Amino acid sequence: MSQRRGVVDSVGTRATEVAKEDLSKARVLVNDAARSGSYMYGIVYFFSHRSLWKPFWNKLAPMLTLSAGVLAGMFAFTYLPQLAIMVFVDGPVAVLSTVLLVLNESSTIVSSVSRSWVLQDALLDTFDGTLVAKNATNLVKNGRELKSGSDPMAKLGKILKSPFERFSPKALIRYLMYLPFNFIPIVGTAVFVGLQGRTRGKSVHDRYFQLKSWSRSQREDWLQEHVGAYTAFGTVATLLEMIPFAGIFFSFTNTVGAALWAADIEAKNTAMLETTAPGLREVAEQAEKE
Incomplete structure (x- = not known):
């Protein structure tokens, strides 16, 4: 009996330790997401560096046409059928939730088509051009x-390596799997976007990883x-690019932001926790002590 009680106590102690460890990790994760300023880099820098505008202007007309179409x-053929379901x-x-859903669906289609065919080279030039501007x-x-x-x-010459991949079936399957979350009022849409x-x-630094010649692992x-x-x-990038028409502009500023983020990591040659979330290391250490 005492042996069994000892096993139960041991399991309980271990479960408590695991719970505390998971809580500490969660606290660090929340601080990481909240303190990170990576998504705020792009807009101001893009506005203040006119040389980066060329790819954007070159693709503005076809992107506006694609977005409008x-x-x-989507609103003509999918809004009412989806509204009929969402009402229940x-x-x-x-x-409101149906409008957000259609906007999200539309932005996904536009993003997938444009990144695979219309904007592929333009976004690559913008990313590389930003790195060059930051002396990388x-x-x-x-x-x-x-x-x-x-x-x-x-200064940008012939492309030797291109990291951008066309829209994959795996990405489409994942999107369709997430779609039912929108049937949960308000919260579901937020979870879907998250x-x-x-x-x-996971894809914003594909180019950076390739330039670093990093392995998949x-x-x-x-x-x-x-x-x-x-x-x-x-x-934040997803939310900005959901905005009709303005999402085209944010596709470029998000690319600039990702490149500036990569340039900061490269220039300081240090962990991201020190470059994008000041003080986070101390938070992590404190969480570990607790």
Whole structure:
């Protein structure tokens, strides 16, 4: 009897330790996401560096046409059928939740099509050009040829490596799996956007990882270690790019923000916890002590 009680007590103690450990990790994760300023980098820098505007202006007209066509088609053919379903689960807020759902669906279609065909090279040029502007030329040389000159965009030469992949069936399946969350009033839509943000965050530094010649395991370890910051970046990027038409602009500012973030990591040659979330290391250490 006493032996059995000792086993129970041991299991209980271990469960308590695991719970405390998970709570500490959760606290660090929340602080990471909240304190990270990575998603705030891009807009101001983009506005203040006119040389980075060229890819944006070159793709503005086709992107506006694509966005208008997708939005018109989605609201014409999918809004009412989805509203009829949402009324039963969301009640009086069904109109708002359905609008958000259609906007999200439209932004996903526009993003998938544009990143695979329309914006692929433009976003790559914007990312590399931002790195050049931040004096990370040695890094960029790993992925493309560079010319002489002072204009960072004019210095970009032939692309040697391209990290962008076309919209994959796996991404589509994941999106469809998350879609039912929208049937939960308000909270479900927030969860849906958050899940998309987490997925989006994992891809924002694909180019940086490629220029660093990191293996898949190195990338996964880095992303897992800094999941909060990447989730925060991806979620805000998703929300900004959901805005009709303005989302085109934010696609470029988000790319600039991701490149500035990478340049900061590279320049300081230190952990992201020190570059994007000041004081977070102390929070983590304190959590471990507790």
